[in-house]
Amino acid sequence: MILAFDTTSSICSVSIFDGENIITQREESGFKHSTLLMPLIDRILQENNYTLGDIEKVIVSNGPGSFTGIRIGVATALGFKKGLNVPLYSVNSLDMMSYSSDDDIRCSIINARRHSVYAACYGKITLDPFNDDFNVIKSFIDGKVESVTFIGENISEFCEEIRKELNISVNAVKSIGSRGIILSYLDGKFSDDIYPNYMRKTLAEMERNL
């Protein structure tokens, strides 16, 4: 059985995969992942009659997203690795989000405030994960597509902008969370480098050009 969890956004979600089915439990966290994650893991194992010995792999989304959320997920995964002696893998959270829809052109978007985003595009046209102004997405899809699916939370301002300025129809979808970790893993999109992928330096480092 594979255990996967995502704490990079405001939703805390845990999934298990037995080789056939993915079972997911999620909770609106309001960034209280620290108190929610382990009880959620304990519950999903118990409700599905699994014991710790059944866990063969642990996969965690390691960013981008909330810096603290990323670390809660990665630290929890490392504790499992030490205690259970099982392999650990990571999935990029933008990749994870991209499995929330089957549409032809999908953009995973994490709102980093002040018009900045962590984002990537998937499907018929692709754009690798980046952290920059939302305008990068705008100019990337401009003239190439008639409709697009945006995946993420707190992204209505971006949807509005696209509809108004580019006359492209936008479909907004919420992330399926850790279920996407399993799907990405099954798709071969995962890594054994589990350390956080913040995609952004700290403010202190930026100020000092470190």
Place this chain on the structure above:
Amino acid sequence: MTVLLAIESSCDECCAAVVKDGREVLSNIVNSQIDIHKNFGGVVPEVASRNHITTIESVVDRAIDESGISIEEIEGVCVTNRPGLIGSLLVGVSYAKSLAYSLGVPLIGVNHLDGHVAANYLGNRELEPPFIALILSGGHSHFYYTRDYGEYERIGATRDDAIGEAFDKVARLLKLPYPGGPHVEKLAEKGKVSIDLPLVLLEDDSLDFSFSGIKSKVMQIMDKGYRPEDIAASFQNTCFEIVAKKIERACKMQNIKKVVIAGGVASNKVLRSRLRELPLEIIYPDISLCTDNAAMIGAAGYHLFKKKKYSDLSMNAFSYSSD
């Protein structure tokens, strides 16, 4: 025999230790980030958190390897969950939770300040409560009356800067590197106690401290032509005079003659020699256990473990101390 693993990540040191019966250190690994934070002139919380997450695995591995025990022999996982930098604490707390859960052993959340006091149980095997504990560090200047193991009551605290914080700020004024304590102590060796600084003792019955006024006074005299070594010596002397007077007062008020000193400032030799003059039994932890470490968390956690004061999986980290 009880063997506990302990993890401490409350500030800029990533630590893990294995402690036997709350008294014996089987291993004690400290990964300091001082060289990283020197670039910023102080601890940057986000930088500290980022370093904790990349070092915690190897720090815990080393602690278990060097202890000579196998991971199956660990009977509980202790972790600092307050007070401290929240992002840093959460790395240790999250790691400890899933580790304890997957090993099937109790999780024990420990107060960092309790840890500093308990550091004394490690070096001084005969030490038993009751005693008065004084924590002097970069984040704390706290008096506790320790009634029993893990049972204590705060009887005084700083109202502004912690003593170590005042040392850091004066060090910055004297253009000394971070962290300031050891550098001020070294410079003071060459200086004379010749400058009058305010001996702030507050109300007659108060066991609180206030160090910001002394620091401000130092700031005002910086351009008055005093030698830096004399400033360092006078500042240090004034701070420790206050500490000595407060210890005497605390002992008198609590009618007790045993005092345990803890925290990074406890390693200062001038402080130790000043306190030798007091007609009291003054106890220090080993120098290596004065600054942040996980062995002290294991020592404090042991008494919670014995009393079955376990934490559950929803345990959180807190920036403040709860007492």
